[in-house]
Amino acid sequence: MEKYDWLLISIYIVIASTFILSIYKYKYLNYGMKYLMLYTGISFVVQVTSLYLSSKRINNLFLLHFYIPLSLMLIVFFYKGLFGKTISYKLINYMIAFFLVFSTVNSIWFQGIKVFNSYAISLYSLIIIILSISTFVFLLNEDFAQERKSILITTTWINTGLFMYHLAGLLLFYLGDVLTSFRPTHFRITWLFHSIVYFIQFGCIFIGLWKLPTKSTS
Amino acid sequence: MEAAHEINLLSILVPLLVIVFIIAIGVVLMYQQFQKNIMKQQLKREALKNEHQQELIQKTVVVQEAERKRIAQDLHDELGAVLSISRMQLLQLESETHAPTERIRPIREMIETTLSSTRRISHELMPLQLEQLGLEQALQSLLSKAANSHQLTTNLAISENTSELAWITQLGLYRIYSELIHNSLKHAGASIIDISILREGNQLYGRYADNGRGLSDEKADGLGMKSLENRINALNGHWDFGNHSQGGFYANIKIELKPDQN
Numbered sequence: 001m002e003k004y005d006w007l008l009i010s011i012y013i014v015i016a017s018t019f020i021l022s023i024y025k026y027k028y029l030n031y032g033m034k035y036l037m038l039y040t041g042i043s044f045v046v047q048v049t050s051l052y053l054s055s056k057r058i059n060n061l062f063l064l065h066f067y068i069p070l071s072l073m074l075i076v077f078f079y080k081g082l083f084g085k086t087i088s089y090k091l092i093n094y095m096i097a098f099f100l101v102f103s104t105v106n107s108i109w110f111q112g113i114k115v116f117n118s119y120a121i122s123l124y125s126l127i128i129i130i131l132s133i134s135t136f137v138f139l140l141n142e143d144f145a146q147e148r149k150s151i152l153i154t155t156t157w158i159n160t161g162l163f164m165y166h167l168a169g170l171l172l173f174y175l176g177d178v179l180t181s182f183r184p185t186h187f188r189i190t191w192l193f194h195s196i197v198y199f200i201q202f203g204c205i206f207i208g209l210w211k212l213p214t215k216s217t218s
Numbered sequence: 219m220e221a222a223h224e225i226n227l228l229s230i231l232v233p234l235l236v237i238v239f240i241i242a243i244g245v246v247l248m249y250q251q252f253q254k255n256i257m258k259q260q261l262k263r264e265a266l267k268n269e270h271q272q273e274l275i276q277k278t279v280v281v282q283e284a285e286r287k288r289i290a291q292d293l294h295d296e297l298g299a300v301l302s303i304s305r306m307q308l309l310q311l312e313s314e315t316h317a318p319t320e321r322i323r324p325i326r327e328m329i330e331t332t333l334s335s336t337r338r339i340s341h342e343l344m345p346l347q348l349e350q351l352g353l354e355q356a357l358q359s360l361l362s363k364a365a366n367s368h369q370l371t372t373n374l375a376i377s378e379n380t381s382e383l384a385w386i387t388q389l390g391l392y393r394i395y396s397e398l399i400h401n402s403l404k405h406a407g408a409s410i411i412d413i414s415i416l417r418e419g420n421q422l423y424g425r426y427a428d429n430g431r432g433l434s435d436e437k438a439d440g441l442g443m444k445s446l447e448n449r450i451n452a453l454n455g456h457w458d459f460g461n462h463s464q465g466g467f468y469a470n471i472k473i474e475l476k477p478d479q480n
Contacts (some may be wrong), residue, residue, distance in 0.1 A: 086255045087248065126237065130244035137245065138252055143260070174234065 032081020406430025
């Protein structure tokens with residue numbers, strides 16, 4: 001896998017850059033984007049920790065059992081800030097509560113913390129895909145887009161990044177077993193592809209934050 | 219040696235379709251919520267806009283009436299006073315033996331005409347009787363004057379508690395009815411006018427009817443009726459009007475009194 005080390009390094013660079021950029025633009029971030037900043041920071045920490053544990057040959061899958069519920073909360077809060085009053089806060093809160101319960105039950109009774117939590121990750125990806133597609137649809141509404149005019153470009157980039165990664169992730173987790181049943185080396189290809197879309201996700205978030213106007217936010 | 223695996227296409231496609239279906243349902247439900255809340259927000263914005271417009275109309279009417287009152291007062295106090303003094307001085311001059319009365323009298327008569335016009339204009343701008351005696355007396359006086367100058371039978375019924383109405387509400391009602399009376403006499407040639415004003419709690423019901431020629435379609439859309447409608451809207455009311463089947467014009471006014479109108 002050494003020939004793909006450049007990809008791993010670039011992932012760390014892009015996540016770190018995105019987090020630094022979000023800190024730099026902190027005062028221009030609206031309510032929802034601040035949660036995205038936290039998501040970026042936590043993703044970086046988890047990535048570095050995961051690499052460290054892997055280098056010490058320690059099972060790092062338990063990190064996902066904490067990272068996934070936390071990520072969902074932060075990303076859903078980002079969307080909550082974006083949607084404003086157009087989507088009931090109760091629905092958002094129920095969504096988070098349901099996932100937290102599901103994820104906890106899954107980690108305790110079904111897929112222990114030393115095992116890959118594919119059920120929770122699949123549901124997590126499903127929720128984010130629904131939210132991101134809904135965002136694309138909502139942005140077609142003139143009033144909705146007009147109220148968010150100043151952050152329209154930023155929102156579109158960030159939403160695109162989240163959508164692409166979680167859609168690709170869901171397909172990868174779903175089709176991963178099928179692909180690796182052909183040849184074990186396909187396992188590497190699926191995880192390589194995952195790394196690429198992970199890079200694209202943070203790349204899109206970086207571009208979105210870069211294009212964030214620094215005069216005022218809505 | 220690689221193991222041969224059977225690919226069951228259905229076992230791949232069906233779960234994939236289920237996932238796509240779940241995503242589609244999720245998006246549709248989100249969009250329904252979104253539509254509902256967007257409509258709610260739009261309605262709220264419209265209601266707020268109407269409320270502001272209503273407030274603006276009311277404030278405009280209040281400012282207009284205050285200005286009229288000021289002008290009426292100035293006409294009465296300043297111009298009226300000067301004309302009265304001039305008239306009295308001319309009368310005094312006329313009574314002197316060597317005064318050229320044939321030259322003074324026309325001047326005195328002109329001043330009296332001007333004084334009378336000043337009083338009329340002042341009264342039209344701000345009816346003193348309304349301020350001093352209230353709505354019922356002011357309308358009674360208006361109808362009496364109309365009956366004296368035209369062959370007219372008038373009926374007026376006002377509930378006692380209308381005297382407790384705010385000054386601006388009474389003034390608004392006075393203006394509305396005086397305009398309706400003017401229309402009946404000038405355009406409809408009516409010989410009977412019925413007016414009733416009933417107050418029940420926070421609701422005010424006004425009715426007007428005459429036996430004239432009725433309202434033509436052209437006049438129904440005219441500026442006069444629009445102006446009346448604006449006056450009624452400024453009082454937080456609405457009205458309907460039309461022609462009786464037996465002939466004549468009617469108007470029903472309903473006003474929902476706000477606390478500052480009581």
